[in-house]
Amino acid sequence: MIRSFFLLLLLGATGIARADVTLAENDSAYDSLAIQHRGRIKPFFGFTQEMTASLTGRTTLTIPGLGRLGSRQFILSLWQHPAGWEEAPVILVDNAALRKEIGLEGKDRFHSFARLSALPRLNQLAAEADAARASGSTATVPPLAAAAQTVRMRLGIFSSLRSGEAFRMLPPPAGSPPGVAWAPAPFQSAESLRSLQTRGEFSPAKLRAESWYFNFHPFRWAWVAWLISGLCLLVAGKATSGLGRRLGWLLALTGFFLLAGGFAVRVWLAGRPPVTNMYESILWVALGTSLFALFFSFRYRSPSYLLAAAPVVILALIASDLQPAVLDPAMNPLVPVLRSNFWLTVHVLTVTLSYGAFALATALGHFLVVGAMRKNTALSNEDPGVMHLYRSLQIGVLLLATGVILGGVWANYSWGRFWDWDPKETWSLVALLSYLVLLHGRLAGWFTGYGLALGSIAGFLTILMAWYGVNFVLGKGLHSYGFGSGGRSYVAAFALAEVAFILFALFRRPQKGLPSI
């Protein structure tokens, strides 16, 4: 470890060639330089993270013989010493079927630019995807062709980095009209580039802040805090006071503030509300879940909300931290329909906040069902755990109903019509109806606490469909700016596991106590 650290230092300082490529110095002086990329002026460090994630699926990469490289050093090396990189296996081809189809043997997921460029079948498949997309919206692009298109996009990014074309760091001459493209800069020292960046619509302070934001990883610290908080609360068990419990509260609160603070900084930096992609919505749901858990646990003096919220928050934040290729943390400009739109912001935030409440409910539901199964005792409506669950469901229903209706308000304002049976709209309605069934079924005496808990787990599956499924599985409708791909197998596995859990819980329903479920 120490040896390789020294080696890296040595390499960085002298630029000694190693394994065919030369590494640049890992110089953080570049971090806050301005660069124009994807319609935005951003700090160089954020750019390196985005580019590395686009090429490799992660923000760090491991090269055989060189070890682990951070995004900054990787991108600087490509820019400063492009020779030899075309032979380095740094481009992700994650689709195994595609690898087989284009003639890449073995299980290696990373391949070199030179190797991939020499595969005619890859280009052919990507061209098929182009044709399918061009021929109209009704044609679906075959998955293999879409995967080939992604790899070809990675090749394009790689060559724009190697040629220097991607480094648009020279502001247009003084007096140019706004919106003019920046020019690519040849490699220079950070100081000389900084001296050239005297013009342009950007604030150096904001760039420094953004670079800090990407370096600091507030959301990573937030899940760490929640993890320790959960452990403390578990250890503290049923004790009503004591160090463990107090520590748990405190850490959960810290995690919440890290999350909220990071979120606020992100909103300030991007200059727009965080309502546009899966990454931001996962963060917002985690924020909602932790907010409701903290509120209820203070209000009703019960740590069980926090304990239930912890796994949800941790899972959500780890997913958003580790999958930059699927959950893109970049702050890209919005499509026009999403810009400067008050109703949209309110609508999306309300709906996703309700997802947070329902996530809390489903977590509480799991705890209740497992507890009841272990004790083999039915849950009455007055059981404190059931009351906790019911409160979470209430706030979720209120928020979801409001959010769906606000969606109508926004649609009416922006597109002109109130309700159009768009899949996203329809699925949020399906979710709302499912939860209404749950609340009404409890009133009608169809089931008691155990059924309510199982229902809240089942209900979350409809939320999952409205949230993830519409964009990633159905892939149709007017909410098309939110479409994406990836993570399907994880979500499907989660949904299947939940269905299995529900079936098992129905089969093993408690026999003692109340007659109904």
Add this chain to the structure above:
Amino acid sequence: MSSKEDRKILAAERCARSFVWRSVHALGSLDLAILLLLSLAGVCAVATFLESGFSARVARAYVYQAPWFNVWLLLLGLNLTCSAATRWPWERKHAGFVITHAGILVLLAGALLGRAKGFEGSVDLSKGAPPVREVLLDRPRLTVESPATGQLFSTPFDPEVRPPRPDRPRLLPLPGSEVRLVIDGFTRRAHEKAVLTPDPSSTQPGLTLELTGPFGPEPMIVSLALGTFPRIDLGQMAMVEFRDSLGGSAEPRPTFRETQMILAQDPSHPILHNTAGTSSGYRFFVGSRETKAPMEFEILRPDGSGEVYRLSEILGRTLTDPDGTKILAARYWPNLVLRDGQPATEGEQPENPAVLVMLEGAVSDSSAPAQLLLAPGTTPGSVRFQGRSGNENPVLGEIRPGDKFSPGWRGWSARLVAWESSARIESVTEPLPDSDPRPGRPALRARLRHPSGSEGTARWIASGTSAILQTDGAASRIGFGLELQPLPFTVRLDSFEVPRDPGTEEPADFLASVTFAEEKKNLEVPAKLQMNQPATFPPGLWPQITGLSYKFSQAGWDPQNLNRTTLQVLHDPGWMLKWTGSLLVVAGIFSMFYLRDPKSAES
């Protein structure tokens, strides 16, 4: 405040006493409510998969706008009303419950009103184009003419919902006759093609050329006939003309030559026959749009200008517009019927007036730099040609069918495919092959079937046009296209801008200026609209609040043509009810959950 037990006794008493109360309690039962909610959720979920697998129109036709779905919603409304009634007499604790349920009812009522009285459509606006006075609704219709009476019948017909195929044709009876219309094909992209047809009655020769350009291996097929269809423009850059002799340079060329059969009863589906050049853009109305008097004839030019004539004044006279366009109202039929496929009139009463208009335009602003002139050759069947591109020297020669030659355009080669000494050009609608990237219009393939079993020739009918189909002794005009909704005012596009994100081609916004005009009130209202900021007409708070206004929102654009934008148009008189209902629902849920005495939370 009565207790739960008291209420139960009260309910049981009134149920025993009255049938009405018994039904109210049955229809308003919680169990029914849960069943309705569950089934609605399930059906909606299935419908989204229908939409994903097929199209939004399919989901709409089979679920969201199907009669049974509406019945379901009505049932839900009834259940909501009755369940609110079962709580009678209402107390303070019922406020949230009653408000929520009333809110949903108001919302549903607003939706029904909007469905019945409102519409949603789109308009394509182009800078400099005439003001638009009608909106295209996303509702395809079929217009058929009764072979017996000539009366027009229109019916909703969506080929996308269950696309007609040869093995799955759709059969429609033609009103007042035994003949049936058979629709057995549908394509999303069809185009008009000129086809060389031998015609002994014609005195003019015709030819077919194959031109292969530098852009792709697919050759272009060009058919021309002397006199009737003598020239074709290949985009902006080249033209081919067939004339008597090669001498001299190209004359001031007509850029279009077309005939239009205008029907008073169905002005949106003229029978267009374009014999040369592009579409003229002229529109005509038998019976002006204003008065509908059958003896009037209105001309609407592409620039929006126009005037109304007495039909008797204009019939058989050629009008020459200042720009050189010649318009001839050639024939008039007071009561058009089709006899043996030929137009004829039955009586002199103007029951189904129709006018045949011929027009020819001679706009002379753009001149094609590349031209290929053709003329009959020295021996029968041979063709002389002269090709010219830019300032280069012309290429001259004589060819026979099958010969390849160079038209003198860089990168192009040509071949004479066919020659007919007497021919005419027929315009045929045809589906485009998948490999052809050109845009096209949806089209249906239709034919007539006589009860005797004999069938007429099948033809493709493109959206927005009509065609005459024939079989043994019967003929009918069949029109196909989206329904047009007239607006009580006009709208035109004054400017359209698309600012971009810095350094990219990604649009950052869409800015349009439009002018609404109401001729009767002599009112002109300019308005601006951009993404998320629609424009409404008539302006003012009152029409907006009541939903009596028309709302125009940015909906689509054409990256290739920045003079054009597509706006979505909405007219929704149920708007006010929808908003009130929404507000009530949210307020009701909130008060139900949080403004109640926690001790009596259970009811």
